[in-house]
Amino acid sequence: MKRTVFAALTATLLATGAIADEMKLAVTTSFHNSGLSDILLPQIKEDTGIEVQLLVVGTGQAIKLGEAGDVDAILVHSRKAENMFLAGGFGTHRREIMYNDFVFIGPSTDDAKVSESETAAGALKQIMTAQAPFVSRGDDSGTHKKELSLWAAAEIAPEGAWYKAVGAGMGAALNTAAGLDAYIMADRASWLNFGNKGNLALLYAGDPILFNQYAYLPVNPDKHEHVETELAAKLEAWLVSDTAKALINDYKINGETLFVFNAE
Secondary structure, three states: OHHHHHHHHHHHHHHOOOEEEEEEEEEEEHHOOOHHHHHHHHHHHHHHHHEEEEEEOOHHHHHHHHOOOOEEEEOOOHHHHHHHHHOOEEEEEEEEEEEEEEEEEEEEOOOOOOOOOOOOOHHHHHHHHHHOOOOOOOOOOHHHHHHHOOOOOOHOOOOOOEEEOOOOOOOOHHHHHHHHHHHEEEHHHHOOOOOOOOOOOEEEEEOOOEEEEEEEEOOOOOOOOOHHHHHHHHHHHOOOOHHHHHHHHEEEOOEEEOEEEOOO
């Protein structure tokens, strides 16, 4: 009798959507810190019935979780690492969803004169020449990978007491920069949603090299047959929908846009 009642109750809950399908999505700390996930997840559940469990890590760790089959899909922002993930057969494909840009943040006094730079490489050279405190995430995240590529492009090996790699997410790294009155590279969305700005200000942006694309990659079931492939596909269809486009493009803080939808 009890089993019959339980079965009937379960059937009713499933029919009404009270029990949601669950899938795991590894996302970057920069995406989560932006606050956008708080806007998207409730709508995803309402529209699709999917309960998306976020694992908030850096891009490097997100890719490792995907390779291990610990998540069903990843949402990251490092094209080189994404291509390697696909080349290894760990992902089925890559779908671009949205973009923003990286910016240079620093003390409003701007002793290194970063705001006067004409390029991102010039901004880094100004910081290095001044030996001004610079906080690096140092965590193999997409932001960290981008920062390292910019130093390399500027032909600078950042080292010394002025360069502080903290091995932390975007929010924690920004907090460290605020505490030290230091320079830092951040994604625009995390910066706009960051509450503890202290004496920091946005000093440089606009170089095309600072473009920051986010992409969705489902984990390959040929590698891990337990992954929720159907749910990952259903979520992808929602992420490229008109509903997602409107929510992403309309998400602003103090009138400033954090992300631009560009899925095709």
